Amino acid sequence: MKIIVKLFVTFFVLTIITGIIGYVGISSINQISDSFDIIAEETAPELIILGDISSLSHELQLEAISIVLLESMFTDENILQEEYDEYEKISVELDEAIENLEEHGHEEEEGFFETMKELEEDMHAAASNLIKNSKGADQQTILALKEELEHAEHEMHDFLEDRINQEIKEFEMQDATSDKLSIDTINFVLIASGSAMITALVL
Numbered sequence: 001m002k003i004i005v006k007l008f009v010t011f012f013v014l015t016i017i018t019g020i021i022g023y024v025g026i027s028s029i030n031q032i033s034d035s036f037d038i039i040a041e042e043t044a045p046e047l048i049i050l051g052d053i054s055s056l057s058h059e060l061q062l063e064a065i066s067i068v069l070l071e072s073m074f075t076d077e078n079i080l081q082e083e084y085d086e087y088e089k090i091s092v093e094l095d096e097a098i099e100n101l102e103e104h105g106h107e108e109e110e111g112f113f114e115t116m117k118e119l120e121e122d123m124h125a126a127a128s129n130l131i132k133n134s135k136g137a138d139q140q141t142i143l144a145l146k147e148e149l150e151h152a153e154h155e156m157h158d159f160l161e162d163r164i165n166q167e168i169k170e171f172e173m174q175d176a177t178s179d180k181l182s183i184d185t186i187n188f189v190l191i192a193s194g195s196a197m198i199t200a201l202v203l
Helices: 005-071 077-104 107-133 139-203
Strands: none
Touching: 005 077, 005 107, 005 139, 077 107, 107 139
C-alpha cells in the first residue's frame, strides 16, 4: 500500500474516531449539566424549604405552649403580647413557606400539597384550641389540648421527613448518575484514543 494511501486512511479513521469522541463527550457533558440543573433548580431548593416548614411547625407548637404557660403565670401584658405577635409571625411564615414549596412543585404532586395543607390546618386548629381553651381550664384539660397539638405537629413532622428522605434519595441518585456518566465517558475516550493509536501504527 502506498504511503499516501496509508496516510489518507489513517487520517480518515482518526477523524471518525475523533468525531465520535467529541460527540460522546458533548452528549455526556449535556447530560451531566442536566443532572446538576435538576439538583440546583429543584431538589436543593425543595430540601431547604421542607426544612424551613419542619422548623416553623415545631416553633409554632412551642410558641403556643409558651403563650399558655405565660398566661397561667399572670405575666405582664406587654410580654404576653410579644408572644402573641411572635406566634402570628411564625404562622404567617409557615403559610408563606408552604406556598413557596407549592410554586416549586409539579402538577402531578397535587395530592402531596393537599395533604400537607390539611396537616397544617390541623396543627393551626390544635394550636388555637390550646391557646383559647386553656384559659381557666383544669390541668387535665390543658394537658389533653397540649397532646392534641403535639400529635398534629408529629404528623406534620413525619410527613415532611418522608418527603425529605425521598428528595435526598433522588439527590443521591442524580449525583451517582453524574459520577457514572463521567467515568464511562473517560473510559470511552481512553479506549477510543488507544484504538486510534493502534490503527495508526498498524496502517
